[in-house]
Amino acid sequence: MTRHRHHIPNMALAHHAATHLLVAASLLILASANVQAQTSPARGPLAASADMPMEDYLGLLRQIAPAAELGASQYLAAVRLRCGHTLATQELRLALGQDGGNPQLLSLIRASQMQDEAARKQAIGQIRCPQGAAR
Template structure:
């Protein structure tokens, strides 16, 4: 029970951050030089990660680890929309959530274990 109680504030903060980033069209703006974007689906990945880092630095670190692992294991990069869906559908992709938690705890061994669990859509992991 102790583990669950310690995990609750982190989980609530993370869920609030993901909800904010997932549904707010106001966040789909860039610098005046680049102009406004059509929707949050078009938000550049660096902007999305930067906003995530402002709300929850461990979430940004975990998301970056997830993106890197996905690229290496699956052979292609995720878009901002795909990453956002991985964070917000249901309880979130378990691997992504595990990587965020490992980043929060600074647990490199757990991070490595979660990377090994990553599965590519439509095929087995390499």
């Protein structure tokens, strides 16, 4: 008896991978919110407005999914170049998780996962500057 493997079309595979990345990013958002609520033995309770350093946040993304870190880094660079604005970690977290996520950021993550240069360029071209940051 021969076994037949079921092949998933590339688009379904891409959607499946993107779903896993979004779940991982959502977990990271929740985890980083919990980190802010913790206390530091040396400094006492952290202020509610304390923001995780971007390098640490990108490092967590890299551990969860390297494509998420790469897509987020590309998004940060594009916003900086196109808009003259450096996003804070809180802004990136909101772009990942608020209202289902920023479409261009999610497209960059998907393009990184699929190694799709055309999709990456298209997503970068569609990035809108944050309010008040446009050149």
